[in-house]
Every structure is written in C-alpha cells, then in structure tokens.
Amino acid sequence: MSEHEVARVKVGIVSCSGEEIPEGTISRLACRKVLDELRPGRTVTICLPLFIAAGQEERAFTAKFPTITVDGCAKRCAQRSTEALSGKPAASLVISEILCAEQCNPPVNRRNLTKHERMIVDVIAEKIAQTVDEVLS
Amino acid sequence: MKMPTDKVVVIPCSGIGKVYGALSREIAYELAERVRPDTVLLTCLPLLMIADEQATQLVTENPVITIDGCPLGCAHKCVESRGVEVAKTFQSISFYVAHKDHKPEGVAELDETGRKLAAIAADELAPVVDELAGGRVK
Numbered sequence: 143m144s145e146h147e148v149a150r151v152k153v154g155i156v157s158c159s160g161e162e163i164p165e166g167t168i169s170r171l172a173c174r175k176v177l178d179e180l181r182p183g184r185t186v187t188i189c190l191p192l193f194i195a196a197g198q199e200e201r202a203f204t205a206k207f208p209t210i211t212v213d214g215c216a217k218r219c220a221q222r223s224t225e226a227l228s229g230k231p232a233a234s235l236v237i238s239e240i241l242c243a244e245q246c247n248p249p250v251n252r253r254n255l256t257k258h259e260r261m262i263v264d265v266i267a268e269k270i271a272q273t274v275d276e277v278l279s
Numbered sequence: 280m281k282m283p284t285d286k287v288v289v290i291p292c293s294g295i296g297k298v299y300g301a302l303s304r305e306i307a308y309e310l311a312e313r314v315r316p317d318t319v320l321l322t323c324l325p326l327l328m329i330a331d332e333q334a335t336q337l338v339t340e341n342p343v344i345t346i347d348g349c350p351l352g353c354a355h356k357c358v359e360s361r362g363v364e365v366a367k368t369f370q371s372i373s374f375y376v377a378h379k380d381h382k383p384e385g386v387a388e389l390d391e392t393g394r395k396l397a398a399i400a401a402d403e404l405a406p407v408v409d410e411l412a413g414g415r416v417k
Contacts, residue, residue, distance in 0.1 A: 159294075
C-alpha cells in the first residue's frame with residue numbers, strides 16, 4: 143500500500159499530554175483506548191513534543207494523515223502546536239467542553255482514577271472513535 | 280543564573296506510546312504527590328510549546344528537572360526551546376538499568392512493578408530536588 147493509500151485509511155491522533163491536570167490523564171488514556179481497542183489499524187499517534195524535538199518527518203505528520211487533536215483544557219496546546227508546527231487538524235476535541243456538554247462532573251485525579259473517571263475515559267474514547275469515523279467517511 | 284528558590288519544576292516526557300514515557304510521568308507524580316509535595320511543581324510540557332506565559336514564567340524562575348522517556352529528549356529540548364537552562368536531566372530507562380529486578384510494563388498506565396520502580400526512582404531523586412530547592416545548584 144502506498145503512503146497516500148495509507149493516509150486514506152488512517153487518522154493521526156495527537157493527544158494533550160496534560161501532566162498538570164486530570165483532563166490530561168483522561169486524554170492520554172482515551173486516546174490509547176482508541177488506538178489499541180476501538181479503532182486499531184485505523185489510527186496512529188505521535189508524541190506532541192516530538193514536533194519540536196524531532197525533524198521534518200514528524201512535522202509533516204498532518205501532511206501524511208488527517209489529524210484529530212484531543213485537548214484537556216481550553217488552552218488547546220495540542221491543536222495550537224499541531225497548527226503551528228505541522229498543519230491544520232481535520233477535527234479538534236476539548237475534553238472540558240465535552241464534559242460540560244454532557245453535564246458530567248470533571249475528573250479530579252491525575253492518576254489512580256476512580257470508577258467515575260474511568261467512565262469519563264470511556265465517554266471521551268467513544269467520542270474520539272466517532273470523530274475518526276467521520277473523518278474517514 | 281536563577282535566584283535561589285524553594286520550588287523545583289519537574290517536567291516528564293509526554294509520550295503516550297512507550298513504557299518509559301509512562302515511567303517518566305509516574306516518577307514526576309511520585310515526586311509531586313508523595314515524596315516532595317511542598318517543593319515539586321509540575322507543568323504540562325505542551326504549554327511550553329505554545330509559549331504559555333504562566334508555564335514559561337514557572338520554568339524561568341525555578342530550577343527545572345526533566346525526565347525523558349527516550350533519547351530524543353523532548354522534555355529537555357522543549358524547555359531549552361524557551362531559552363531556559365535545565366538544571367538536571369534524566370532518562371527514565373536509567374532507573375530500570377539500575378534496578379533490573381523491576382521491569383516496567385504498560386504504555387497507557389504502568390503495571391504494579393512499574394509503579395514500584397517509579398517510587399524507587401522518586402526516592403532517589405529526592406536529594407536532587409532538595410539540593411536544587413536549597414539554591415545550591417545552578
């Protein structure tokens with residue numbers, strides 16, 4: 143399969159790393175769930191800071207794949223960094239906004255997640271998977 | 280040269296694809312939440328990528344420890360990209376090399392052995408934090 147053909151069947155997911163905030167942990171875990179369980183084979187990822195640390199190949203990530211950014215908070219680091227260093231994402235999700243729309247209590251832990259926080263991971267993962275399908279449709 | 284401060288900023292790898300990225304992050308959480316909760320501050324690495332004013336001020340005014348998950352050294356490079364000198368830099372794999380009986384597993388989240396290794400690593404880093412917090416290391 144050529145590089146262009148791969149790009150038509152895969153979506154790049156760029157997650158907020160959010161070490162400082164609980165929503166960052168939600169973002170990382172939800173993205174991994176999509177990559178490993180919900181849409182394996184149809185999604186790839188790149189570490190966000192690799193855009194700075196690595197070379198042109200990483201910076202051309204969005205040229206190779208349509209990209210979904212997943213941010214933990216309204217500062218939208220993933221979206222803004224991707225736009226600045228690689229290209230415009232096909233879709234951008236913000237966890238705090240999704241939780242607000244779903245009237246869901248926000249997470250409070252950065253690790254050792256509670257049952258409620260695990261449920262949030264599942265909700266966000268499903269939202270990302272749905273967005274993957276929309277981008278590929 | 281930074282002025283002496285009683286806070287130390289720890290910035291781990293942001294990776295979500297490798298076990299040593301997860302180990303870096305867990306070491307940072309151990310330092311910030313258990314080992315030195317009154318001293319260690321965390322900030323999101325990507326905040327530095329977008330030149331967030333508050334995050335940039337934090338790493339400019341306080342000594343910074345980076346803990347990277349792979350040789351690409353994203354955490355170290357991102358801090359330096361803001362014109363800030365990193366006080367101490369580590370790679371999380373070095374803690375496994377020193378404690379081969381604790382092989383970490385897990386990418387999204389570490390297994391129990393990985394969490395134990397993170398706790399050991401954080402304990403070993405405590406003197407480094409204390410020295411930086413005392414302003415004796417520039």
